[in-house]
Amino acid sequence: MNYRTHIASSLAEVGQAAWDALAASQERPNPFLSFAFLHALHESGSASRATGWDPHYVCLYDGETLAAALPLYLKWHSYGEYVFDWAWADAYRRHGLEYYPKLLSAIPFTPVAGPRLLARDAHARAALIEALLAMQDALQASSTHVLYPPPEHTALLQDAGFMLRSGVQFHWLNRGYRDFEQFLSSLDRKKAKNIRAERRRVAEAGIEMQRIRGADASDEDWRFFHACYVATYRAHHSTPYLNLDFFRRIGRDMPGNILLVLARRAGRPIAASLVIYGSDALYGRYWGALEYVPALHFEAAYYQPLEFCIEQGIPVFEGGAQGEHKMARGFLPTRTWSAHRLAHPAFADAVERFLAREAGGIDSYLDELTERTPFRS
Structure with a gap:
């Protein structure tokens, strides 16, 4: 032909x-x-x-x-x-x-x-x-x-x-966990203890976490997320690849694949992460913070998306490039x-x-x- x-x-x-x-x-x-x-x-x-x-x-x-x-x-x-x-x-x-x-x-x-x-x-x-x-x-x-x-x-x-x-990348596999605690119980005892300690540290810092589906994200949410995204690149002395218009477009045109995670203290947002997902996998993408809080990166970029995978029955969480530290949080080499x-x-x-x-x-x-x-x- x-x-x-x-x-x-x-x-x-x-x-x-x-x-x-x-x-x-x-x-x-x-x-x-x-x-x-x-x-x-x-x-x-x-x-x-x-x-x-x-x-x-x-x-x-x-x-x-x-x-x-x-x-x-x-x-x-x-x-x-x-x-x-x-x-x-x-x-x-x-x-x-x-x-x-x-x-x-x-x-x-x-x-x-x-x-x-x-x-x-x-x-x-x-x-x-x-x-x-x-x-x-x-x-x-x-x-x-x-x-x-x-x-x-x-x-x-x-x-x-x-x-x-x-x-090599690091991916998390959902083994039909009932909840986050059951996932923790499958880990080595020391690793599970460290995760609980990290989550407790964030909560004790007065941080409240919010998950926002793409359809519910406001323009204010996207502007704040983009500010966090830019802050991450500046912290590493790099130029960000993606602009606010891009994030607004995917929020508008593919809302069913978008999850924003916002961290607030006293009602004010201080950090955010973005993941993209489908029925077969969730993909960790971007994170940033305007204030430093110990362990907040892990809460916003790993533990909140992991909970979302368990709740939605999503079988795989792909953690993105590099990151051997992800193994301590249940991700396996692929x-x-x-x-x-x-x-x-x-x-x-x-x-x-x-x-x-x-x-x-x-x-x-x-x-x-x-x-x-x-x-x-």
């Missing part, structure tokens, strides 16, 4: 109905693949050509029907990706070669695994990979990177000449994947050797973490 290929610079060219129908038909879709989330990133200017995220979505059509699609960006830097290739870019620079622009398939600023090769069937998915390879060659991009694809797609990418890279294709043969060989060494270290790290289970024997 011959597909018509269209490179979309905006999801408006695809249309919400067509995009969401294809995304929803994939195995294990998540809210970050939705038209509402991606379009908010682009239309708010958070992920746009001006910020170094130039949308080049590959869309394959069978007649007028969208048969396959790939979220894809022409990138002029490596910020906001969470799979680090800065050393590769530096090696290119030192040898007088240009690493940027590169092609990147990912959800901007979102280290969450999920479908990238969106397709109605295996034939369309194979054609989508061919279109991606042809696009890299046509643009003469240094490389193409597919971040956080599901395991079932990594073999397809590897067969197409991509090198695989693995990483392998993640990315796929990489470098055009320059010598650099491709060097990166392949590097990835082989790195993979051995990741395997050993996972084995070590698995032996340090936070749960009772």
Whole structure:
């Protein structure tokens, strides 16, 4: 079958109905693949050509029907990706070669695994990979990177000449807990005691916690949350990626996937966290505080969302990038994947050797973490 290929610079060219129908038909879709989330990133200017995220979505059509699609960006830097290739870019620079622009398939600023090769069937998915390879060659991009694809797609990418890279995240699994206390009873006694102490410290500081569903969040709530989000980046001497318009858009367009957690003292908000969820998983995203309170970060960003998962029967809480400290709170190590294709043969060989060494270290790290289970024997 011959597909018509269209490179979309905006999801408006695809249309919400067509995009969401294809995304929803994939195995294990998540809210970050939705038209509402991606379009908010682009239309708010958070992920746009001006910020170094130039949308080049590959869309394959069978007649007028969208048969396959790939979220894809022409990138002029490596910020906001969470799979680090800065050393590769530096090696290119030192040898007088240009690493940027590169092609990147990912959800901007979102280290969450999920479908990238969106397709109605295996034939369309194979054609989508061919279109991606042809696009890299046509643009003469240094490389193409597919971040956080599901395991079932990594073999397809590897067969197409991509090198695989693995990483580690920490996820909490809901084992049908009746309530938070039952979850604590499954943990090592010392870890459960520490969690109880952290929660007690927050309560004794006069902090009251409030969970706000997306449909109930006011513009004042979003303005306060954004102030907290910006404060976190400033504390780390960084520039925030997302603007207030983005948060307002997702609050308006995907309220059923949004949970805000606010911390108040004497009725005044002082901290907030944002999580995004679907029926299959909850995803920890952002946190910030205008006042420091010991252990408040854990209460707002971990314990309140964990309680929400238990109450709603959500099976998984993905804690986001990095964070070995999450194991002490019941999160377990989980392998993640990315796929990489470098055009320059010598650099491709060097990166392949590097990835082989790195993979051995990741395997050993996972084995070590698995032996340090936070749960009772």
